[in-house]
Amino acid sequence: MKCPYCNQETTRVIDSRPADDNSSIRRRRLCDECGKRFTTYEKVETIPLIVIKKDNNREQYDRSKIEAGVLRACHKRPVSVNQINALVDEVETEIFNREEKEIESKLIGEIVMDKLKDLEAVAYVRFASVYREFKDINTFMNELKKILDK
Template identity: 75%
Template sequence: MKCPYCNHPDTKVVDSRPTEDGNSIRRRRACEICKKRFTTYEKVETIPLIIIKKDNNREQYDRGKIENGVLRACYKRPISAEAIKAAVDRIETQVFSLEEKEIPSNRIGEMVMEELKRLDEVAYVRFASVYREFKDVNTFMDELKKILG
């Protein structure tokens, strides 16, 4: 790493630790020539994940969309914020473990439904009613029978 003060090409790492969010490494460095110290952050470079929508449009993956859907489904349900965050984390881990550059949105929707089914049945039905676009009461009842049966 080049020193930002004297441009010497060689510096040494004095201290290294993960950042609070755990997504990068904070390194304290010292220049061997001018002796000044500075901080660098190291982060894994990732290729952006692309989501293929129902209408075949493509957009970049956004964790916030999964969080919003799960939060909306869990509205006024006895589910802690930690449980919701853990569920979203599990969904995101599952999405990235596919190791694909493009993923259809319906695949993510199914992952969300499976997670909500384990988390809270009412939240599951709420999400399913929007996600599956129930046209009438019969399709809604069929989904309820899947849960009960």
């Protein structure tokens, strides 16, 4: 590992510990040349995931898109940032555990809705109304009835 201060390649690990819920390792390193310390992170390399959109276009998976949709749905609702992050982590875990190289955006949306339904009912309906493209009030009411029946 090159030192970011002097660019020498003679560095050594002086401390290692788990980071990010054991999904990566944080390493403190020491440069043998200049004596400065720096931190590196080691993470498992994942298979790049391709998302198949509704129009059959393909694009690389982007966590921030799920986060943005969930944040919009939870706007002005009693849902903490930690709860949102946990929900997105759960969605990601479910997606990557499928071990597929391609996944339909439709399936990702269904997983998000399933998780939101358990977290916050209003956020769920907001997300569903955009995701399922409710065309009229009847479609909206049908979705609300499903929630009320449970």
